[in-house]
Amino acid sequence: MERKFICIRCPQGCEIITTLDGHGVITELTGNSCKLGPEYVKQEISDPRRTLTTTVMVEGGTHPLCPVWSEKPVPKDRVMELAAALRGIKLNAPVEINQIVLANALGTGINVIASRSIHGGI
Amino acid sequence: MNKTYDVIIIGAGPAGLAAAIEAKKTGAKDVLIIERNDEPGGILLQCIHNGFGSVLFKKDLPGPAYAYNFITEAKQLGIEMLFDTMVLDITASRKIYATNSHEGFLEFDAKAIVLAMGCRERTRGQIRIPGTRPAGVFTAGMVQRLVNIEGLMPGKNFVILGSGDIGMIMARRLTIEGAKVIKVVELMPYLTGLRRNYVQCLQDFNIQLSLSTTIKRIIGKNRVEAVETVKVDDCLNPVAGTEEMIDCDSILLSIGLIPENELSKKSGVQLDPLTGGPIVDENMATNVAGIFSAGNVVTIYDLVDYVSKAGFIAGKNAAMYAAGQTAVKKYVEVKAGDGIRTVIPQKISVERGLVPLSNEVLFEMRVTKEYPSKISVDLMDGVNVIASHKEKYARPAEMITMKVDWNDLTTKLSKDTAGLVVKIS
Numbered sequence: 001m002e003r004k005f006i007c008i009r010c011p012q013g014c015e016i017i018t019t020l021d022g023h024g025v026i027t028e029l030t031g032n033s034c035k036l037g038p039e040y041v042k043q044e045i046s047d048p049r050r051t052l053t054t055t056v057m058v059e060g061g062t063h064p065l066c067p068v069w070s071e072k073p074v075p076k077d078r079v080m081e082l083a084a085a086l087r088g089i090k091l092n093a094p095v096e097i098n099q100i101v102l103a104n105a106l107g108t109g110i111n112v113i114a115s116r117s118i119h120g121g122i
Numbered sequence: 123m124n125k126t127y128d129v130i131i132i133g134a135g136p137a138g139l140a141a142a143i144e145a146k147k148t149g150a151k152d153v154l155i156i157e158r159n160d161e162p163g164g165i166l167l168q169c170i171h172n173g174f175g176s177v178l179f180k181k182d183l184p185g186p187a188y189a190y191n192f193i194t195e196a197k198q199l200g201i202e203m204l205f206d207t208m209v210l211d212i213t214a215s216r217k218i219y220a221t222n223s224h225e226g227f228l229e230f231d232a233k234a235i236v237l238a239m240g241c242r243e244r245t246r247g248q249i250r251i252p253g254t255r256p257a258g259v260f261t262a263g264m265v266q267r268l269v270n271i272e273g274l275m276p277g278k279n280f281v282i283l284g285s286g287d288i289g290m291i292m293a294r295r296l297t298i299e300g301a302k303v304i305k306v307v308e309l310m311p312y313l314t315g316l317r318r319n320y321v322q323c324l325q326d327f328n329i330q331l332s333l334s335t336t337i338k339r340i341i342g343k344n345r346v347e348a349v350e351t352v353k354v355d356d357c358l359n360p361v362a363g364t365e366e367m368i369d370c371d372s373i374l375l376s377i378g379l380i381p382e383n384e385l386s387k388k389s390g391v392q393l394d395p396l397t398g399g400p401i402v403d404e405n406m407a408t409n410v411a412g413i414f415s416a417g418n419v420v421t422i423y424d425l426v427d428y429v430s431k432a433g434f435i436a437g438k439n440a441a442m443y444a445a446g447q448t449a450v451k452k453y454v455e456v457k458a459g460d461g462i463r464t465v466i467p468q469k470i471s472v473e474r475g476l477v478p479l480s481n482e483v484l485f486e487m488r489v490t491k492e493y494p495s496k497i498s499v500d501l502m503d504g505v506n507v508i509a510s511h512k513e514k515y516a517r518p519a520e521m522i523t524m525k526v527d528w529n530d531l532t533t534k535l536s537k538d539t540a541g542l543v544v545k546i547s
């Protein structure tokens with residue numbers, strides 16, 4: 001079976017064409033420009049993951065929201081669940097960049113961290 | 123008395139921050155950035171998604187985290203920054219007039235200037251969508267700001283016009299925040315943004331994309347109530363009978379960015395009608411002596427990494443100009459040939475006193491149409507191929523960067539060349 005992928009590991013977005021045998025094992029792979037391509041495809045077949053970026057509320061800061069991201073990609077089918085969990089979180093200013101906002105998110109072992117600092121308001 | 127700065131940079135986005143950092147490192151003593159926002163970072167502050175830094179840092183960072191590296195370095199280097207301040211006018215003799223609410227009218231002198239004002243979004247008026255003028259029609263960048271910075275959700279059911287990156291990224295963002303994105307419609311027969319964004323922003327969330335489709339009419343009295351879409355043919359003319367009504371309360375326009383050059387024009391900087399930005403050489407110098415330019419104000423980039431690189435070059439050369447190093451003596455023009463829509467730089471110095479940042483000349487180009495298989499981008503001097511660059515395919519949505527060594531280029535260049543041309547073969 002032939003399956004096409006667009007690698008999302010970098011902005012180049014290589015189109016990768018793979019041939020899979022009956023057990024989902026890759027027998028042929030073309031189109032990648034670097035070694036991350038095959039790695040992406042393998043991951044995408046066995047356990048697709050995505051980085052979640054969103055915002056959480058901040059109390060007493062110069063801005064009402066702080067942008068956050070999952071330090072590593074989380075299972076794709078849990079992205080919306082994680083976004084919902086983060087909607088319930090409220091931070092207190094000041095927030096430091098890389099500060100852990102939610103540790104071991106949904107038990108995945110992955111932390112959600114702040115992608116900027118928010119100073120305390122006046 | 124006005125304070126004279128070695129280098130003044132307009133705009134504290136990634137281009138301006140990089141320029142300031144490199145100007146300071148090159149030896150400029152007084153470096154000032156003037157920024158109309160209340161903090162540095164530019165558009166990156168609202169681009170909370172990851173996808174930044176793959177070239178410079180080999181990392182996949184969110185926009186604010188990418189900016190943070192540069193903001194921190196600029197602060198450590200003691201670069202002065204003036205916020206909440208709008209530059210109103212620049213003259214060819216490098217006077218800058220600005221205003222802010224706490225000091226009023228301000229005047230500065232600069233030995234060199236770097237223009238780094240970024241871009242603005244195309245709006246409904248520029249593409250003339252017929253219909254009523256209800257509330258609920260937004261540009262994608264504006265909604266990005268509302269949702270990601272202000273924490274406001276401006277609608278419930280969205281239709282997005284344009285498959286550019288901002289549109290697709292906002293389709294995902296709105297979905298994550300609980301709004302419904304019904305469809306993305308794109309006039310062209312191809313995706314105008316990056317394919318990785320199609321995968322992770324539309325496909326992942328089952329958002330439908332209709333190519334060769336546009337909005338025929340907006341319906342609604344006070345607020346948008348529906349849109350009528352229509353298919354277009356190869357010549358982009360509407361095809362009768364293909365109309366479709368979609369109920370929605372909001373329309374997001376992601377229909378392109380335009381370099382922000384009102385100020386550039388006032389100072390006598392010449393613009394390229396194809397890019398919409400200043401005509402620059404490989405040092406990011408404009409036609410006005412001492413005025414340099416970098417980032418989205420020059421041409422719309424896909425990747426911030428190359429914006430920062432251009433900023434470094436502009437900052438370095440601005441500092442050297444301020445220190446009195448001699449300028450370029452002779453140029454050859456660079457023109458877009460077959461298959462190339464835009465190219466920067468539009469001219470290359472062939473005799474120069476300025477020592478560039480490195481001998482690396484970066485040509486940034488966009489093609490006119492889709493090339494599905496292997497192409498070669500050739501830099502020709504009329505007779506010979508000076509440099510060649512291979513791509514597996516090319517799409518108008520993806521900028522092509524070609525690196526050429528300046529020494530190599532000038533050595534190979536025929537003495538009586540009428541100019542350089544980049545073309546696809």
Ligand SMILES: Cc1cc2nc3c(=O)[nH]c(=O)nc-3n(C[C@H](O)[C@H](O)[C@H](O)COP(=O)(O)OP(=O)(O)OC[C@H]3O[C@@H](n4cnc5c(N)ncnc54)[C@H](O)[C@@H]3O)c2cc1C
Nearest residue numbers: 133135136137158164165173209239240288417418425426
């Ligand atoms: C939605 C979106 C998604 C993107 N996604 C990616 C991505 O995934 N990966 C990637 O690498 N790149 C991405 N980019 C591209 C990247 O963000 C831009 O190329 C880059 O930010 C441009 O930087 P700049 O410094 O030229 O402009 P800007 O960041 O726009 O900065 C210009 C600054 O100048 C200031 N200014 C303008 N006029 C004046 C004036 N008259 N007086 C004072 N100040 C002024 C503005 O306030 C602003 O702060 C994306 C861009 C957008 C819009």
Ligand code: SF4
Nearest residue numbers: 007010013014034037
């Ligand atoms: S294969 Fe490599 S170059 Fe191609 S998109 Fe993936 S990471 Fe980028």
